[in-house]
Amino acid sequence: DSGVTQTPKHLITATGQRVTLRCSPRSGDLSVYWYQQSLDQGLQFLIQYYNGEERAKGNILERFSAQQFPDLHSELNLSSLELGDSALYFCAWDGSYEQYFGPGTRLTVT
Amino acid sequence: GESVGLHLPTLSVQEGDNSIINCAYSNSASDYFIWYKQESGKGPQFIIDIRSNMDKRQGQRVTVLLNKTVKHLSLQIAATQPGDSAVYFCALNPGNTGFQKLVFGTGTRLLVSP
Numbered sequence: 693d694s695g696v697t698q699t700p701k702h703l704i705t706a707t708g709q710r711v712t713l714r715c716s717p718r719s720g721d722l723s724v725y726w727y728q729q730s731l732d733q734g735l736q737f738l739i740q741y742y743n744g745e746e747r748a749k750g751n752i753l754e755r756f757s758a759q760q761f762p763d764l765h766s767e768l769n770l771s772s773l774e775l776g777d778s779a780l781y782f783c784a785w786d787g788s789y790e791q792y793f794g795p796g797t798r799l800t801v802t
Numbered sequence: 803g804e805s806v807g808l809h810l811p812t813l814s815v816q817e818g819d820n821s822i823i824n825c826a827y828s829n830s831a832s833d834y835f836i837w838y839k840q841e842s843g844k845g846p847q848f849i850i851d852i853r854s855n856m857d858k859r860q861g862q863r864v865t866v867l868l869n870k871t872v873k874h875l876s877l878q879i880a881a882t883q884p885g886d887s888a889v890y891f892c893a894l895n896p897g898n899t900g901f902q903k904l905v906f907g908t909g910t911r912l913l914v915s916p
Contacts, residue, residue: 725903735846735891735906748903782845790836791904793845 696721696794698783704800710771713797715783717764723747723786724766726758727793730779741766773801812911821879821914825892825907828873834895836904837866837877841888849877849890879912887914 695718705711717724726738728751737750741760752758755773760766770777778801784791815821827835833854838846852859852866852875859866865878875892889909896905 734908735893737903737905740903750903784845787848790848790851792848793838796845 696783696785696792698781698794698797700797701795702798702800704802705773706802707773707775709773709801710769711773711799713768713770713781713799715766715768715794717766717783717785721764721785724760724764725784725791726752726766726768727782727784728779729782729796730776733779735782738768770799775801777801811908812913814913814915815882817882817884817914817916819882821877821882821886821912823877823879823890823910823912825875825877826873827875827892827894827907829894829896829905830870830873832894832896835866835868835875836893837864837875838891838893838906839886839888840891840909846891882912882914884914884916887912 697716699714703711715724722743725740727735728738729735738752739749739758740747744760755771757769758766766783768781778799780796780798782793782796784793813821836851837849839849840846850861850864850866852868857868863880867876877890879886889911891909892907893904
């Protein structure tokens with residue numbers, strides 16, 4: 693068990709809608725990363741936050757945004773959803789050198 | 803940059819055999835490499851890592867080999883077990899970023915039959 697929780701585990705929604713995915717890291721984890729894993733694009737880095745501030749951006753669409761709150765939990769907001777946004781979304785945090793991943797949220801856009 | 807890959811090759815082995823999973827990379831500035839295992843419905847799980855100043859590292863039943871000359875990384879699993887069935891990803895830190903961004907390679911699905 694990674695000690696990280698992601699909610700919801702599964703989410704089914706319609707095109708054009710907006711959803712919020714939540715990640716609660718282990719105690720003391722200042723960094724949080726968001727990744728998207730889709731069938732045609734593999735695992736892709738979206739965005740990183742460190743202690744509440746955005747640290748780096750990857751292949752994140754303008755329709756997507758994220759936040760990290762004072763208690764260090766993070767939310768990934770996806771808006772104007774399209775069919776192609778269907779994917780697994782993972783948050784991750786730093787180990788000594790590697791990253792540890794949460795269990796993921798499976799988003800299905802219909 | 804590194805490629806992510808659009809398909810998932812499969813490696814099928816018999817229980818007890820040794821498995822070798824390969825990964826190629828293109829960025830010679832990469833200084834840190836990781837192998838992850840991902841079981842169905844779960845997030846990637848760290849297996850083993852290696853820094854660019856090493857060419858071999860061993861863990862429990864796993865060995866990672868790094869050949870910087872040809873930019874090739876491999877994961878060897880000894881005495882493969884049914885529980886090893888999963889998708890395996892190599893990941894690397896490109897070495898040219900100021901943060902720990904990982905770039906993932908094409909996954910390989912390992913199927914272990916009893």
